[in-house]
Amino acid sequence: xxxxxxxxxxxxxxxxxxxxxxxxxxxxxxxxxxxxxxxxxxxxxxxxxxxxxxxxxxxxxxxxxxxxxxxxxxxxxxxxxxxxxxxxxxxxxxxxxxxxxxxxxxxxxxxxxxxxxxxxxxxxxxxxxxxxxxxxxxxxxxxxxxxxxxxxxxxxxxxxxxxxxxxxxxxxxxxxxxxxxxxxxxxxxxxxxxxxxxxxxxxxxxxxxxxxxxxxxxxxxxxxxxxxxxxxxxxxxxxxxxxxxxxxxxxxxxxxxxxxxxxxxxxxxxxxxxxxxxxxxxxxxxxxxxxxxxxxxxx
Amino acid sequence: xxxxxxxxxxxxxxxxxxxxxxxxxxxxxxxxxxxxxxxxxxxxxxxxxxxxxxxxxxxxxxxxxxxxxxxxxxxxxxxxxxxxxxxxxxxxxxxxxxxxxxxxxxxxxxxxxxxxxxxxxxxxxxxxxxxxxxxxxxxxxxxxxxxxxxxxxxxxxxxxxxxxxxxxxxxxxxxxxxxxxxxxxxxxxxxxxxxxxxxxxxxxxxxxxxxxxxxxxxxxxxxxxxxxxxxxxxxxxxxxxxxxxxxxxxxxxxxxxxxxxxxxxxxxxxxxxxxxxxxxxxxxxxxxxxxxxxxxxxxxxxxxxxxxxxxxxxxxxxxxxxxxxxxxxxxxxxxxxxxxxxxxxxxxxxxxxxxxxxxxxxxxxxxxxxxxxxxxxxxxxxxxxxxxxxxxxxxxxxxxxxxxxxxxxxxxxxxxxxxxxxxxxx
Numbered sequence: 001x002x003x004x005x006x007x008x009x010x011x012x013x014x015x016x017x018x019x020x021x022x023x024x025x026x027x028x029x030x031x032x033x034x035x036x037x038x039x040x041x042x043x044x045x046x047x048x049x050x051x052x053x054x055x056x057x058x059x060x061x062x063x064x065x066x067x068x069x070x071x072x073x074x075x076x077x078x079x080x081x082x083x084x085x086x087x088x089x090x091x092x093x094x095x096x097x098x099x100x101x102x103x104x105x106x107x108x109x110x111x112x113x114x115x116x117x118x119x120x121x122x123x124x125x126x127x128x129x130x131x132x133x134x135x136x137x138x139x140x141x142x143x144x145x146x147x148x149x150x151x152x153x154x155x156x157x158x159x160x161x162x163x164x165x166x167x168x169x170x171x172x173x174x175x176x177x178x179x180x181x182x183x184x185x186x187x188x189x190x191x192x193x194x195x196x197x198x199x200x201x202x203x204x205x206x207x208x209x210x211x212x213x214x215x216x217x218x219x220x221x222x223x224x225x226x227x228x229x230x231x232x233x234x235x236x237x238x239x240x241x242x243x244x245x246x247x248x249x250x251x252x253x254x255x256x257x258x259x260x261x262x263x264x265x266x267x268x269x270x271x272x273x274x275x276x277x278x279x280x281x282x283x284x285x286x287x288x289x290x291x292x293x294x295x296x297x298x299x
Numbered sequence: 300x301x302x303x304x305x306x307x308x309x310x311x312x313x314x315x316x317x318x319x320x321x322x323x324x325x326x327x328x329x330x331x332x333x334x335x336x337x338x339x340x341x342x343x344x345x346x347x348x349x350x351x352x353x354x355x356x357x358x359x360x361x362x363x364x365x366x367x368x369x370x371x372x373x374x375x376x377x378x379x380x381x382x383x384x385x386x387x388x389x390x391x392x393x394x395x396x397x398x399x400x401x402x403x404x405x406x407x408x409x410x411x412x413x414x415x416x417x418x419x420x421x422x423x424x425x426x427x428x429x430x431x432x433x434x435x436x437x438x439x440x441x442x443x444x445x446x447x448x449x450x451x452x453x454x455x456x457x458x459x460x461x462x463x464x465x466x467x468x469x470x471x472x473x474x475x476x477x478x479x480x481x482x483x484x485x486x487x488x489x490x491x492x493x494x495x496x497x498x499x500x501x502x503x504x505x506x507x508x509x510x511x512x513x514x515x516x517x518x519x520x521x522x523x524x525x526x527x528x529x530x531x532x533x534x535x536x537x538x539x540x541x542x543x544x545x546x547x548x549x550x551x552x553x554x555x556x557x558x559x560x561x562x563x564x565x566x567x568x569x570x571x572x573x574x575x576x577x578x579x580x581x582x583x584x585x586x587x588x589x590x591x592x593x594x595x596x597x598x599x600x601x602x603x604x605x606x607x608x609x610x611x612x613x614x615x616x617x618x619x620x621x622x623x624x625x626x627x628x629x630x631x632x633x634x635x636x637x638x639x640x641x642x643x644x645x646x647x648x649x650x651x652x653x654x655x656x657x658x659x660x661x662x663x664x665x666x667x668x669x670x671x672x673x674x675x676x677x678x679x680x681x682x683x684x685x686x687x688x689x690x691x692x693x694x695x696x697x698x699x700x701x702x703x704x705x706x707x708x709x710x711x712x713x714x715x716x717x718x719x720x721x722x723x724x725x
Contacts, residue, residue: 115302205711228704
């Protein structure tokens with residue numbers, strides 16, 4: 001392939017808008033510009049033709065984003081965008097941090113939207129900046145943040161609970177919920193009342209001897225500041241005192257959500273909504289117990 | 300949403316402010332002169348800390364080094380070591396409790412306090428009361444009810460009014476019994492108060508076996524007679540008082556102890572003043588003692604002279620001309636729990652598999668009535684919480700209605716648990 005055809009092909013390539021060529025490619029595919037060339041080459045390469053090609057050859061092509069050379073341009077572009085906004089609106093009035101956290105799109109959803117796979121650390125960085133932006137009182141920022149919000153899901157879960165078979169109050173305005181912890185299961189009736197708590201028919205203070213067990217049962221009320229507003233009738237079996245009190249607390253949180261779903265963020269922050277999956281660890285062969293080893297003997 | 304569309308929207312919505320169009324960050328470069336101008340950190344010379352010379356004048360010598368309570372309070376954390384405040388509590392008037400409404404905290408006047416201190420207070424109660432400056436109590440419905448019953452039994456023989464206070468652990472049986480004792484003292488009754496019947500049967504006081512087969516505790520009898528005499532001195536005639544002191548002084552061997560007790564009780568009876576025999580931890584008198592016989596079997600309370608005398612009065616075999624016998628059970632010490640007493644008071648089912656020794660069965664009488672003490676009502680608990688707050692016993696900075704409800708819920712109104720939640724737990 002002679003130089004003429006090479007230049008011709010190059011011009012065709014450069015004319016296409018989306019293609020970015022590195023200067024090295026350009027230079028390597030062309031022979032060095034020298035007067036000798038003009039003499040050696042055919043008559044089609046005229047000085048006029050070279051004039052038209054000149055700007056393409058000498059001007060460096062710049063990538064369209066400053067983060068092109070990072071491994072993840074889309075991610076860094078987003079970070080830059082968010083940082084820019086934060087610094088731009090730094091002087092704007094900001095609202096108070098509320099205990100209810102704004103729900104952002106989850107990692108999987110945001111990754112899909114951006115077209116890249118985000119790592120957890122990357123996602124959490126984005127969320128950090130979104131939380132900062134969330135505090136700014138500016139309409140444009142709020143408009144921008146709508147792209148990232150997950151507002152639709154909360155409504156769905158509330159409706160889901162309300163429409164489910166056991167997610168409503170019965171004819172006597174009681175909620176019946178089940179909670180589990182370790183090997184214990186608790187069925188709890190929750191009804192508006194004066195704060196009477198009975199476990200298997202006995203008062204709370206009589207059933208649980210240890211104060212900490214009583215307090216774990218009551219913890220959902222303490223956290224949501226609804227102490228003394230509900231009566232509790234708990235039927236619990238299996239497990240021991242810790243498991244039973246944890247199961248009752250789990251069932252009470254579920255019951256509270258049926259009575260008032262708005263308490264969910266507070267209960268979630270207090271780690272009461274998740275079912276505690278910690279169970280007794282199994283014994284392993286070669287070990288005395290789950291973790292305990294036999295005495296090490298030198299010989 | 301496709302990723303392309305999302306990215307388009309991102310940029311579109313981001314570009315709402317014209318000034319923000321410049322997406323590319325403005326490059327900055329550090330020039331060499333700029334680097335050169337970088338601030339040189341000044342080395343801050345740290346002065347070596349000189350030793351603080353402890354002057355001899357600061358250290359007080361000898362007895363002056365004893366620090367007073369006031370100075371130690373100031374050094375400790377003021378949040379937890381609060382000084383004991385002077386709390387004014389209403390005193391009961393002479394002539395009885397004179398209390399019509401429950402839910403208020405009272406204390407005794409000094410003369411009655413002295414008398415109670417002669418007898419002593421049940422051991423667990425004394426520990427709990429240490430956090431308060433003076434013995435104070437709350438008038439409960441049970442107090443008023445029992446005070447009325449006591450007043451009603453003034454002119455009846457003691458066999459007609461025999462009550463045992465029962466209830467779950469820590470509900471306030473001993474406290475209410477003490478309130479009744481105070482009422483009787485204020486009403487000018489002769490009071491024989493035994494704060495701990497367990498001490499009579501747990502081997503605390505030495506025992507001697509007599510030839511008649513009886514076991515006597517001379518030191519215990521001497522102690523109790525001294526207490527009775529000291530508290531009820533003004534109720535006896537001068538002659539009687541003298542003979543009683545003589546009898547007490549002469550208790551050196553067990554036989555004289557026996558006769559002394561009998562004669563003192565006889566004198567009390569003959570004075571025909573109303574007598575209150577108040578026994579706390581009464582279930583110990585219906586369980587085996589910790590004394591052994593020569594053939595290493597455990598003795599029953601009926602074998603010991605003083606417990607037997609008390610049992611005779613409780614069962615009605617002996618009686619005072621005027622008066623009452625009131626007891627309170629104690630569930631703290633498990634070995635002294637008595638199935639026999641519980642069955643007699645209908646607190647447990649009668650089981651044919653559980654044996655009751657004939658020695659104990661002899662003193663069980665169906666005419667002894669049980670009086671159940673219930674948990675605090677919300678009003679009583681609230682009044683008590685206010686009292687505790689005034690005494691700087693509660694750790695909370697700003698107690699609210701909700702925190703009170705929480706304490707009440709967690710303790711279920713049980714007196715001891717409620718005090719624990721107020722004073723120890725946050």
